[in-house]
Amino acid sequence: MDEPSQFTKKSTSISSFTRDKKLLHQPNAIHDQDDGERQLAALAALRATMHHFVRPELRDGPFYLTLTDVHQGNIFVDEDWNIQAVIDLEWAHSLPAEMQLPPYWLTSRAVDGFHDAKATAEYESALDEYLEIYEAEEMRRFGELRQGPVQRHVWRTGAFWYFAAVSVPKGMYNIFNRHVQPLFNEDHADQGIFDEVFFWYWGLGAQSVIDAKLKDKERYLDRVREVFTAPDDPVETGTPK
Template sequence: MASSATRQLLRGSVTLDDAISGDDNILRKLQYPEQKQRFWTSLADLDAPGNSDEKLRTEIATYVWLEENCPDVPIPTLHAFGFPDGSMFTHPENTPSITHTLWQARKWMLHLLGWSAPSRYVRRTRQNPLQDGYLILSQAEGTMLSLSWEKHRHDKSYRERLFHHLANITLSINRSPLSRIASLTMQSDGCITLSNRPLGLHFQMLENEGIISGIPRQRSYAAVESYISDLISLQDNKILHQPNAIHDWDDGKGQLAALTALRAVMHTFIRPEYRHGPFFLTLTDLHQSNIFVDEQWNIKAIIDLEWAHAKPIEMQVPPYWLTSRAADGFNDADAIAEYDAILEEYLAIYAEEERRRNGVVVEAPIKRHVWKSGSFWYFHAVSIPKGMFNLFNRHIQPLFNTEHPDVSIFDEVFFWYWGARARETITAKLGDKEDYVDRVRRAFGHSTESSEAIALPSGQDDAEIIVSDKELQL
């Protein structure tokens, strides 16, 4: 019998039935309302100490880097920022003239000596009085694109204005290639370095839920393959450490088979000439609610830059949301055809702006190849854990065999090659799922009920498949 019991989340509510059947670890989200007062500061550090400071430093570095290298990219003005270690910086216009002059002299001397010079933001002698870090931004001009998106997205004149602005933002940023796949970060001495791991939204969300990423903060990448390999390993860790990551045997085999296949076909989607670059700062969280426009859809500001990082040019994919679908929401040929038509509009405008600015067209054909070759789906699959399974089965697998998505033989064979203990891993995760369901029921005030018995694969004795979490190794 369906249950009508509900619990409040940070936003909205959830029923017991949805909590049990959903893909998210709802036990984490049920804790958020009680922890709301410190949600935006220290909550992220409970499971991953230092994450909030890391996120702050990468966002600040992105704002400052864009101000210095891409003044035509419309972003709010960064007035001041501070870090938990007490260091505090202010915009030159908000700094006493003598302090600013001394800072400029120091910058000049460091540059003369061949050392790294700090940004133009002036470090103050006073200490940050707050326990946490902060940044102070000006108000963004315009209104969120999302507020008028459905009203005007079918109007070609509105789309064209938006696409011209989007293309110019990317082209402006791409004038300054970066040396590695990484995030910019602001050091406490005021210097920006390309030395932080490439921090993305989905990446840190998993860490904040207690899932080990296996990617240390100081790691960066000189080649595409090692980067993608770590992204796939992160999804392995999601399976290992999220209690409800696997729902049943078929789901377990399907997920492990998909991850195995993503590793196997990686070379198909990475062209050798772009293996080691170029790499460009990419606004990975640029969507309708982070874009502010005027009434005619001219972009006035972009915000929320914390997930920007340097990516390979082929992974700087066109926006997936141009037809109001999620990355894994293209469920049929009509949806793909609609996106293809809109994307051609965007790429034509991108090529036009690229020729106007650079005299040649290089990037637009790369973006078109990424879409036509299927790399578009592959790069999203390795980057978005929640969408990986659907993206692989709907869009990547059919590129190699159109029959496999509809039959079980592929999963039956391929899942074994995920790791030497693939079968034991699925069994252990089904035990985790039963325990998870019991804990969810208790959280909703229900007595625990015995879950349905796990259907073991044929020929496997119960005693052979009992395995502890500590034994789960790839």
């Protein structure tokens, strides 16, 4: 049997690759040894579990133009809440159906701001209402459901959190730790031993990468102090009293 061309896998792999590049080239990407272990372990685990969240039947499409920076501040409405304009379109690109996620901000939380079951349940209630409206609009326009069932599936299976983790750099670790990791083992999220062991499998020389990034951070902080310290101001060191 011929293997599909796996465009969804490619999109997800590219997102993971981008996270790697951010970590390698952002000078302050890693704060300390523990932070480095956590980030590398999460990236390795996201790559290892990708096949659980990408459905074979959707690998070759359909693909949709997606506004990846849509949030409340970018949507202009009139007094009756009719949408009048959407701004910040420069981040738009085509994504596989599974990666066009429903908006995470329906309950006004950040994507990594769902700290407990209550917050998640509140979002699920709002999401169900949103998807009912979404599917009704799909039926009105197309006479059939297209993306609505896909979005319900990604929420039901946890793929919502997986694709959010690989798509949002600042929330990657927290999303993985709180929502993806417990799908496989509920205890590992609270056990540092997972990060201590698994970060090695991010790639060859993982510890050397952390060591190099910690040196990058020190150089970065030195440069920040240099830029923001006036010539006549003494550079303060030590712990403030």
